[in-house]
Amino acid sequence: MSERLHVNPIACTGHGLCADLFPERISLDDWGYPILDATPIPPDLRKHAMRAVRACPTIALRLERAARTTQTTGA
């Protein structure tokens, strides 16, 4: 079962701790908000991913099992 990072864009306020702790998969955009690499997190990087998740002051970052299809049903 693959694990991927997801960020809640409403909860996120751009502290940027996640990118500091997990630069392999998280970078910051031109305004300081996280851009996530959507590929599955391999086992050897998992602890870094979890460190970033736990560090988020607004609990906006999460690591989820299984591919989530964000299929919208219309705006």
Added chain:
Amino acid sequence: MTEPRLLAGLSGSGPMSLARHVATHGELPAVSASGRPAFLAEVTASGLRGRGGAGFPAGVKGGAVAGQRPPVVIINGSESEPMSSKDRVLLTHTPHLVIDGAQIAAETVAAREVILVAAPEVLPCLRSALEERRSVARPETRLRLLPGGSGYVAGEETALIAHVEGRPALPRVKPPLPVEKGLRGRPTLVHNVETTAQLALVARHGAEWFRAEGTRGHPGTTLVTVSGAVAEPGVYEVPLGIPLSQLPGIAGGALEPIRALLVGGYFGAWVDADGTGITLDEASLRDQGASVGAGVIVVLGQSACPVAETARLAAWMSAESAGQCGPCVHGLASLAEVLQRIASGRTYPGDIELLARWGAMIHGRGACRHPDGVARMIASATRVFPHELANHARGRPCRSCDAPATLLTPERRRRAA
């Protein structure tokens, strides 16, 4: 020209009475509990796509409503697109068709409650229509009317649900999808007003009839609001697949040579006027980086300045951000600022490249598709108006810069905090 379907029987003098509605369209069949799967299959077979902007298949959406708690149907008449009037026209001229569709949608998903959200001005028409139906109403379904929230994003599905809950009309994160967990956690089916009216026709005439117009991939008729440099701006019913080049003619003809069309809505895309062969359907428009959207067609004449219009649009859409997501709030403000610099001719080196950089940077990173729409509109402007943008950026404004605005940017009404 095709036979009108949604706009059939309109006399142009106020809302269609119940009697005239039944004489025009026939009686509305009921969808019984045992008939639900068959009707859902019929809707799927019809290929009806949502007419609110996203174009999602109506049959798939209806079929996805599932959960333990009783479902609810919300009919979305918010119509916050400044250049769109089609939903208003349906609600004020043929309210019974919309109410029929709401009834059918509710019966299909076994919802006992339907809420119709629309601008306060159109609610009296609906109230009268409901009064007319009182004696023939199917007692099982309760239809409640609610004035809509203000602001561009108030019509977004999850923002609409928040508004119905009595909260500020701001989008929410998905998942969960409203069809699973929406209004107060209940499975919620949200349909645009026009989609709802189309449903009422599919219920009467079936999938094959529906498919007799339009294209294979995008069947049926659709309402378009044609405005801008045309003699008779207004709402028109056209078959999907109609060449874009025919649309100005349907609205009384262009008043001057056409520079471009804004297609879909403010979240849509600019399309070159010279684009022969482009038709009003998803497949054709997708190749142009555009989509049918909410059926908005704004004709931009040669006397308008596409750079000024685009800059004004970007600024307005930035102000209309819900203000919840960093990439949207900051990204749209940054893009609007660059476009303003370009429009005024006071640019920094690299400004035009910033439009592409930031447009790509914000795509898909908000809770809703607002930033995506603005990014798309701006990307289309760089494709369709490269010379105008470059000239303005070099400090050469054109004589049309101060022309009256084609695209309306209404002052933001106060939103509840």
